[in-house]
Amino acid sequence: MSYYVVVGAGPVGRETARLLGEQGHDVVLISRSVGDIDLPGVRARQADATDAAELSRISRGADAIFMCAMAPYHRWPTDFFPIVDGTVRAAEAVDAKIILLGNLYGYGENADSSLHSGLPLDPTSRKGTVRTIMWQRVSRAKVPAIEVRSSDYLGHGAVTYFSLLALPSIVQGKPVAFLGDLDADHAWAFIKDVARTLVASAFYTGEWGRAFHVPSQYASPRDLIRRTAAMLGMEVAPMRCYSIVEMEALGMHELVEMRYLFDRPLLVDSSDTEHLLGVKASSLDVMIADTVRDYR
Template sequence: MNVILGTGPLGMAVMRELLSRGESVRLVSMSGKATVPSGVRVEKADLMDKDQSKAIMKQAKVVFQCAQPPYQKWDELFLSFQDSIVSGAMTAGAKLVVAENLYMYGQVKGNIHESLPYTATTKKGEIRAEMSRRLLQLHQEGKLQVTMGRGADFFGPDVHNSSVGSRLFKPIMKGKACTVMGNPDKKHTYTFIDDFGKALVVLSQNDDAFGRAWHVPNAATVTTREFVEIAYRLAGFPAVIRTMGKGMLRLGGLFIPAARESIEMLYQFEQDFIVDSSPFSKRFGLVATSLESALAKTLDAQK
């Protein structure tokens, strides 16, 4: 049994890929509710509770960790949240596939690759680094079979709370101005949500994928301006781009806690942010969806 923790866009992408391979799937969320195909079970559990975590994973063979606490509560919840999930996976003897981002590397000059040290100085980057270290230590001690798939800022159908989520694409579909973070003329790697989901499933089915982190496949990196201009062209409108810096994020943070929490990560959008995912593609033969195709699918989902 494959158990997916989280019913957000990534959890759903993993579900779709597993179903396409004829695999059985069970999803877990705090609410126990999600719109899923027939035959897919959705169960309710508070994953902060170790007893509930163990109970919900009892018969799992593979656990996909695609859940997280609210962005503004990472510092107080995320480490214990992961510890509870790890406890459940270890008790079940299940393989654990963890979705991560790239915060742990900190500010990087040049391409971002898996062999870089964890040099983050931001609060959320340090949390991500510590979480990854704990997972790898458990694997090295033979207590947990774990692999991590790392993606950049993701986009795609049903992606809302991302720098390139529905708040970006809905105005593009109407030919209105959109707002992007940081410097739009810096290169930035973006991850298509379906590629992320497929990559996590591929990792789960290859024993040599465990015991390390992998950058999931991404299309060729372009500037944020180029990324948005392609979307406008596909939507049939000229591009109208506005930018959001620290001042606007601080203002937005008065009303939206997640916006305030984004300020420390703004450096990713103020300098080139280029992710190397070639080791994954070379090992598993999986390449990313073309940027045009991924953006076309994303726009179609806004209708």
């Protein structure tokens, strides 16, 4: 049995803690606002990861710290770095490995599909730059580090473009407006598969200082909307795409720079994750069913 600290009590952090607890490990799940949890082997602790001294005390004896915390989308440039820096200082103080939850933004708009984990990071957006700097700071730590990079989430509790823009309209039977090319294939990652990849990374025996991609399933936004409606027993409502002018007028400023992710196919090579970590993507139907379970 090992001791692990999971920073961030969102859907991925909780699922990661649950998996570790089920494996018999001692787990502490920390967040500034974590409440009571009912997860075997998991203790909840209210703490702020920007406080490196406090996080060090909590992490004493830990094999690894999972950094799964999420900053408000519009505050990434100001809020993420103190969390990462606190995590790095704490991990160095207790000699714990770091597993960083990341995404694909750092590859930038000019990267060729299919994205593989060996591609250089070349961000073309503010949020992509933030993610790149986060990994740079973690990878320079005096302890081993791995980043797990995921595409857009599906699953219970996911807060993503699909859950914010499309799902409410699908549930209400209203016309659906979404981003980019509705017919371009897009990689979707299941929250439970993200957690499985994070946990598997902790036991990776190869060379650290690298990234792994979460195995994904592919569907165009149009196909995902249709399949979600069918699972809910709803008629498929008309679909359209937001224009950039419309997005700006509606106050969707933070989404404009990331629209490129949906303007063309987004393909992700996760073959090394499947081969080295033994993690494969769940079926798309399973992902959708978990996403809409509160609406069925």
